[in-house]
Amino acid sequence: MTATARETVLRRVRDALALSDHPEVEIPRAYRTGRSLPDGDRLALFTDRLVDYRARVHTGPSDRTAAMIAEVLREHGAHRVGVPAGLDPAWLTAFDGEVLTDSPDIPAPGLDALDGVVTASAVSCAETGTIFLDGGAADQGRRALTLVPDLHVCVVDLSSVETGVPEAVARLRPTRPLTLISGPSATSDIELERVEGVHGPRTLEVVIRTDA
Amino acid sequence: MSSPTGPPTSGTFLGMPAVPPRSPYGTGHLRGARRFPEAAHDELGNEQLRRNLGRATRSIRAKRLDATGELPDWEQLRDAGAAIKADTMNRLPELLEQLERKVAEHGGTVHWARDGVEANEIVARLVKDTGNDAVLKVKSMATQEIGLNEHLESEGITAYETDLAELIVQLAGDQPSHILVPAIHRNRDEIREIFLKEIPGIDPGLDTVPAHLAAAARAYLREKFMTTRVAVSGANFGIAETGTLSVVESEGNGRMCLTLPETLITVMGIEKVLPRFEDLEVFLQLLPRSSTGERMNPYTSMWTGVTPGDGPQDFHLVLLDNGRTAALADRIGRAALHCIRCSACLNVCPVYERTGGHAYGSVYPGPIGAVLTPQLAGMHGADHDPNSSLPYASSLCGACFDACPVKIDIPSLLVELRHQHTEESGTTAEGLAMKAAAAVMKRPKLFTAAQRTAGLGRVLAGRNGTFSRLPAPFNGWSDSRDTPAPPAQSFRSWLASAEGAAAMRAAAAEGTRHPDDDAPEGS
Numbered sequence: 224m225t226a227t228a229r230e231t232v233l234r235r236v237r238d239a240l241a242l243s244d245h246p247e248v249e250i251p252r253a254y255r256t257g258r259s260l261p262d263g264d265r266l267a268l269f270t271d272r273l274v275d276y277r278a279r280v281h282t283g284p285s286d287r288t289a290a291m292i293a294e295v296l297r298e299h300g301a302h303r304v305g306v307p308a309g310l311d312p313a314w315l316t317a318f319d320g321e322v323l324t325d326s327p328d329i330p331a332p333g334l335d336a337l338d339g340v341v342t343a344s345a346v347s348c349a350e351t352g353t354i355f356l357d358g359g360a361a362d363q364g365r366r367a368l369t370l371v372p373d374l375h376v377c378v379v380d381l382s383s384v385e386t387g388v389p390e391a392v393a394r395l396r397p398t399r400p401l402t403l404i405s406g407p408s409a410t411s412d413i414e415l416e417r418v419e420g421v422h423g424p425r426t427l428e429v430v431i432r433t434d435a
Numbered sequence: 436m437s438s439p440t441g442p443p444t445s446g447t448f449l450g451m452p453a454v455p456p457r458s459p460y461g462t463g464h465l466r467g468a469r470r471f472p473e474a475a476h477d478e479l480g481n482e483q484l485r486r487n488l489g490r491a492t493r494s495i496r497a498k499r500l501d502a503t504g505e506l507p508d509w510e511q512l513r514d515a516g517a518a519i520k521a522d523t524m525n526r527l528p529e530l531l532e533q534l535e536r537k538v539a540e541h542g543g544t545v546h547w548a549r550d551g552v553e554a555n556e557i558v559a560r561l562v563k564d565t566g567n568d569a570v571l572k573v574k575s576m577a578t579q580e581i582g583l584n585e586h587l588e589s590e591g592i593t594a595y596e597t598d599l600a601e602l603i604v605q606l607a608g609d610q611p612s613h614i615l616v617p618a619i620h621r622n623r624d625e626i627r628e629i630f631l632k633e634i635p636g637i638d639p640g641l642d643t644v645p646a647h648l649a650a651a652a653r654a655y656l657r658e659k660f661m662t663t664r665v666a667v668s669g670a671n672f673g674i675a676e677t678g679t680l681s682v683v684e685s686e687g688n689g690r691m692c693l694t695l696p697e698t699l700i701t702v703m704g705i706e707k708v709l710p711r712f713e714d715l716e717v718f719l720q721l722l723p724r725s726s727t728g729e730r731m732n733p734y735t736s737m738w739t740g741v742t743p744g745d746g747p748q749d750f751h752l753v754l755l756d757n758g759r760t761a762a763l764a765d766r767i768g769r770a771a772l773h774c775i776r777c778s779a780c781l782n783v784c785p786v787y788e789r790t791g792g793h794a795y796g797s798v799y800p801g802p803i804g805a806v807l808t809p810q811l812a813g814m815h816g817a818d819h820d821p822n823s824s825l826p827y828a829s830s831l832c833g834a835c836f837d838a839c840p841v842k843i844d845i846p847s848l849l850v851e852l853r854h855q856h857t858e859e860s861g862t863t864a865e866g867l868a869m870k871a872a873a874a875v876m877k878r879p880k881l882f883t884a885a886q887r888t889a890g891l892g893r894v895l896a897g898r899n900g901t902f903s904r905l906p907a908p909f910n911g912w913s914d915s916r917d918t919p920a921p922p923a924q925s926f927r928s929w930l931a932s933a934e935g936a937a938a939m940r941a942a943a944a945e946g947t948r949h950p951d952d953d954a955p956e957g958s
Contacts, residue, residue, distance in 0.1 A: 229547040232705065232756045236527045238452035239764035248522040254511040254717070272730060327744035331695045332661040351731035358745050365745040366694040366736075370687065388731075389716035397677040397712045398541065400742050403719075403735035408687035411727050412600035412616055413623055413645040415491040421599065421649050422656065423687025423734060 258386040265349045266433065269384050272352025276406025277419050278427040285435040288378065292341055293317035295376050295428045301338035305368055309361020310343065314378070331367045339374030340424075347384040348391040351405060354379060354429070355391060358400030366400055375424040377404070380435035455760035456550075457813040463551040463581045463757070464610075465812035467796015470824040475794040484791050487622045492782045498728025499779060499838070505730070506720070515717045517842040520773035523710060524763060530675040530708045531754065537678025541740020543750040550757045551581030557753050558583060558667060558700055559590045565698050565749070567592075567665050573682060573692045574598035575669025576776055577702045577755055579611060579798040580811075583667065594667070595659050597688035599652050606633035612792030612800065614778040615726055620791050623648065656688065666692035666747070670703040671775070672718060673752075676711045679739045680752070683722060685732050693736050699747035704755050706763075706772040718775065721840035725777035758811035767851045771807040773841045780835035780845060786828055795828065796821050802835035806848040814852070815859055826852035883927060 226234070260268065270280050281291050292314055296304060302320040315322050323337065334340075342364060345357035354377055356363045369375055385391040395401060408423030419425065458465055467474060478484060503509050523530060535545040548554035562570055570587065572578065572594050584594040584605075596605040603618040604611050607629045611617030618626070623643040630637055630648065634655050641651055668689070672681040680701055682689045693699060709718070723732040741750050763769050781787045781801030792800030797808040805825040814823040826849045835845040875881045929935045 227547070228549050228553060231549050232547050232754065232760070233528055233531065235453075235455035235756060235760035236531070236705070236763065239455050239760045239769075240525070240527070241452035242454065242764045243766045243769060245521075245525045248518050248525060250518040250522060251511070251514050254508040254515055254720075256716075276729075276733070335657075335661065348731070353731045358742065366690065367746075370690050370694055388720050392713065392716040392719065395712075397674070397679050397737070398739040400739075400745050401735075401737040402690065403731070403737075405729070405731040405733050407733070408685070409733045410599050410649055410686045411495075412598070412603070412618060412686075413626060413648055414487070415495045415616060415619070416645055417727075418645045418649045420646065421653055421686035421688070422597075422660070422691055 254389070255387060256389040258390060260349070260386050262381060262433070265384050265386060266381055266431065268386075269347060269349035269352060270431070272349065273406070273429055276352055276409075278352070278406045278429050280429050280431060282431045282433055285380075285432045288314050288430070288432060289317040291430050292376060292378070293319075295430070296320065296339060296341075299339060299374055299426065299428075301374060303336065303338050305334060305337040305340045305372060307342055307362055307364025307368060309364075310341065311362065314341065325364050325368045327365060331371055334367060334371035337372040339376060340368055340372045341376045342369055342378070344377050344379050344383065346391045346394045347379050348386075348388055349384050350387045353388075353391070353403050353405045355395060356402040356404065357396060358402065359396065360399075366402055369402065369404075370423055373424055374426045374428070375404075376428045376430065378430045378432065381431060381433050382435060384431075455756075455764055456758070457761045457816075458758035458811050459550050459552065460812075460816035463812075464579060464798045465758070465808055465822075466816065467794075467821045469796065470819065470821045471790075471794055471796070471828045472824060474796060474821075475790040475828070478790045478794045481791075483622070483625075484620050485789060487620055488788055488791050491616070491619050492788050495728055495782045499725060499782065500728075502724040502728045502730060506724070509724075512717055512720050513840055513842050516721045516775075516840055517773065519709065519714050519717060520841050521770075523708060524706070524769060524772060526710065527705065527708070527763070530710055531705055533675040534673050534678060534708050535754075537675070538680075538740055538750075538752050539678075541678050543678070543740040543752055546751060546753045548753055548755045548757070551755070554581050554702055554753050554755050554757070555583055555586035558702065559587055559592060561698070561700050561751055562587070562592050562665055562667075563590070565665055567663075567698075569593045569595065569663050569665070570700075571659060571663045571666040571692045571696060572596045572598075572601070573666065573668035573684070573689045574601045574617070575667070575702060576614060576798060577669045577704050578667060581702070581755070581757060583702070595656070595663065597656055597659070597692060598684075599649060599686060599688075602652055602656070603629055606630070610793060611798060613781060614776050614799065614801070614803075615781075616778075620793070656691075660688075660691040660695055664696050665698045665700070666696040667700045667702065668692055670701050670707055670752075671722065672715065673703055673708045674710075674712050674715070675708050677739060679712060679737050681715070681735060681737045683719075683732050683735045685727065685734065687734055690734055690736055693738065694746045696747055698749040698751075700751045700753065702753045702755055704757070704759055706759050722775055722777055725775075725779040725838070725840040758813075761813075762807075762810035765810065767848060768806070768810045770843050771803065771810050771848060773843050774803050774807060775841060777840055779838040779840065783834040783838045784829075785832060785834070786830065790828075795825060797825075802829060802845045802849075803839075803843070805829060806843075806845055806852060809852055814856055823856050826850075826856060883925070 305323050343362035344354045346355040358366050407419050407427045408421045409419045410421045546557050587594050596602050600618040613619040627643045670680045671683045723729050787801040795804050799807045805828050809822045831846045
């Protein structure tokens with residue numbers, strides 16, 4: 224009987240290890256973990272990094288959530304806006320345009336007709352200016368929703384902003400579909416010069432709620 | 436055992452480990468048509484290419500230094516990254532089986548491919564099973580390595596590259612020349628020309644502003660993203676503990692391909708597995724800062740099998756060997772498998788900066804390519820195998836080692852490969868000549884006689900007093916260096932002459948009046 228590819232590859236790996244000495248390795252994790260900065264410092268760092276990557280930042284208390292979102296949408300002339308099914312309906316009460324609640328039945332090209340999308344977020348990392356979206360969370364929705372429309376308004380609670388990458392990764396739920404976003408889409412493919420705006424949303428507006 | 440070229444090859448004896456095979460000769464893109472010196476010679480004549488590369492690598496070098504210098508624990512991260520990779524290689528069998536189990540638990544299907552040919556066949560069959568004849572491609576080194584696009588084309592399947600640089604390369608009918616930025620050899624004017632010629636319905640008024648060129652690509656690919664039902668990707672990481680796969684990118688083409696199609700096929704080299712989800716906290720810091728010099732790349736996607744209502748509902752993972760186990764069997768060479776494809780070593784390499792990527796012949800160019808390519812595909816696939824010239828495509832300056840985020844000691848690997856190459860060529864005429872030289876040098880009379888004869892070589896040398904190409908058996912030596920013509924008179928015969936004796940006497944007298952003699956004691 225001939226061996227399957229699986230058996231062959233695994234046998235080769237075992238043979239390779241048997242043929243080469245490979246001392247056991249201790250993994251030194253001396254890099255910084257478990258950091259926590261005071262709210263003000265975390266906010267300043269996160270904002271600095273977001274702006275550096277051409278995201279726009281709006282900061283305010285949670286009772287201004289609806290007002291801040293409406294302001295941003297108005298500024299972009301957005302009339303039809305998509306939201307995930309679990310988004311707090313109170314967030315869109317100040318917006319006078321059309322709000323469409325996403326569902327898996329809507330084919331992705333249908334999302335192209337939206338002027339923008341408003342979602343919450345799971346975790347953020349201040350040091351890198353990264354927002355982590357959890358596709359399994361009802362207020363963040365399926366991945367296509369935050370990808371196809373050209374404008375993404377993302378609400379971040381300051382309490383969910385961690386200082387560094389290790390602290391943020393530790394808060395993720397690994398088996399959910401996860402998207403890490405650091406600024407709007409960009410490319411460095413032409414002469415290694417960074418250009419914002421390729422296939423993902425060309426505009427990223429971040430609404431940070433300082434008391435949430 | 437330092438080289439997987441030792442005796443046991445078929446290894447059917449129970450319990451006797453066999454040396455795993457390299458990537459099959461004549462398949463994929465792990466070997467150029469010409470040896471490095473010949474190919475580099477032509478590339479060096481291309482001034483436009485040198486200007487483009489010089490400009491691009493200079494700018495990325497500065498950005499990388501800023502991004503890595505910003506972290507006070509950068510060296511600790513490198514130490515952790517190197518150790519995680521070494522530990523992964525030690526535990527590869529169990530980690531691969533764990534990854535397979537976890538992916539299957541979450542509704543994905545895992546396939547194993549002994550080599551590129553088998554992986555290509557698996558992907559083509561999976562695409563055909565869906566009834567489609569077109570696929571979206573996310574930039575992937577593994578699928579470049581195995582020549583997937585060409586195979587799909589031969590099976591009547593069209594592959595659309597969606598990464599901007601890959602698109603430029605594909606539209607131009609060109610070859611990639613950099614791991615991260617495959618079109619680094621093209622400048623904005625050339626890219627505009629390619630777009631105007633190859634993109635149907637493009638605005639003829641397109642200018643050379645990079646943002647406008649990117650917008651043209653966005654418009655062209657938008658419709659493909661919305662209508663193509665199958666995507667093929669690579670993977671930056673595969674987490675054994677959870678079955679999670681990850682693609683790190685900038686443009687959003689990756690997100691499009693990983694999210695919108697119904698079927699997703701991911702081709703991943705077996706060395707890309709990581710033990711724990713937690714390990715991402717290290718690599719998500721090392722990779723973007725080393726690669727594009729950013730604190731974080733714009734987009735990273737992670738998915739585990741299939742998620743109902745979100746993304747492709749049909750997911751296949753193809754685990755690829757294609758010479759990786761052969762590299763793993765090499766005590767020293769296996770470190771090349773730690774590579775996370777950041778391309779920092781290319782950007783700092785004085786050789787790469789001048790020759791560009793095409794001279795290396797393989798999809799893996801630059802310092803890491805010079806060690807990885809011979810590991811995967813071998814150096815002795817044929818007489819004068821172009822890959823045997825790769826370990827010499829370096830001045831061993833060490834910049835690559837300093838830049839590597841997982842601390843691959845590329846210079847030492849290059850030296851080891853040079854050793855393996857000469858060992859393998861030990862019975863050739865060059866090897867015999869070296870032995871003859873050793874015998875002559877041991878006997879002073881013979882040596883003096885040989886030197887006198889060598890003096891005659893001046894007659895044969897070129898105008899500048901060098902040989903650019905020596906006859907066999909020394910052509911291996913002269914492939915990469917010029918050889919100065921022997922002097923008319925050897926040092927030994929000069930020293931024995933009246934002129935030599937006078938010069939030595941004068942030097943000795945000079946030595947007694949050395950300026951240091953006037954300096955105070957102990958200074």
